[in-house]
Amino acid sequence: MTPAEPLEAPFWQAGLRVAGLDEAGRGAWAGPIVVGAVVLPPGAYPFRDSKRLSPKHRQRLAEEVERVALAFALGVAEVEEIDRLGVLKATLLAAERALKALPLPPEALVADYLPLKTALPLLAPPRAEDQSPSVAAASILAKVHRDQKMAELDRLYPGYGFARHKGYGTEEHQKALLALGPSPVHRRRFAPVARPPLL
Numbered sequence: 001m002t003p004a005e006p007l008e009a010p011f012w013q014a015g016l017r018v019a020g021l022d023e024a025g026r027g028a029w030a031g032p033i034v035v036g037a038v039v040l041p042p043g044a045y046p047f048r049d050s051k052r053l054s055p056k057h058r059q060r061l062a063e064e065v066e067r068v069a070l071a072f073a074l075g076v077a078e079v080e081e082i083d084r085l086g087v088l089k090a091t092l093l094a095a096e097r098a099l100k101a102l103p104l105p106p107e108a109l110v111a112d113y114l115p116l117k118t119a120l121p122l123l124a125p126p127r128a129e130d131q132s133p134s135v136a137a138a139s140i141l142a143k144v145h146r147d148q149k150m151a152e153l154d155r156l157y158p159g160y161g162f163a164r165h166k167g168y169g170t171e172e173h174q175k176a177l178l179a180l181g182p183s184p185v186h187r188r189r190f191a192p193v194a195r196p197p198l199l
Helices: 009-013 055-068 079-085 087-101 133-156 171-180
Strands: 018-024 033-039 071-077 108-111
Touching: 018 087, 018 133, 033 087, 033 133, 055 133, 071 079, 071 087, 071 133, 079 087, 108 133
Parallel strands: 018 108
Antiparallel strands: 018 033, 033 071
16 A cells, blocks of 8 residues: 555455544543544545644535535543543543444444454554544544534533633643632543642
């Protein structure tokens, strides 16, 4: 396989239907983990890692993903599940939910470094979103959905800045934790939440 070929290429060439998976929110201090699953028809796509896109560009591409995909779905692990299971197991749970929600079952999987338990052929290298349009598309849908969720949580729990930092560990977020204490959507098992740093 040449570097120019996407990770899906061998699966597509074998006539297999491929789902790409990626998560959003794994390293955040608050809010859910969201995993996207996208089945694209074989081809070339302009999708890129969602973290490198502006919010407006990401939203436009999310609409494009939904237009061209054969199937797509989202799986969510809520804060209580993250605290109970830990981040990795909660991420795998969200991935399992996304795969189950796909209206078209995949025959092979490409994921961003997720150790999925599956009988299907699986490729899961680091930075897969840079090598796979399916994974990049999944990252876009997951990020857009999670950002929308964090904007909703910002309205429910004002003062933390969720709409701006999306629950990640920014200085603004640290200061809000010190001033207000954890909200119901903070991950209590995360050390910065349990023991906010002194600024």
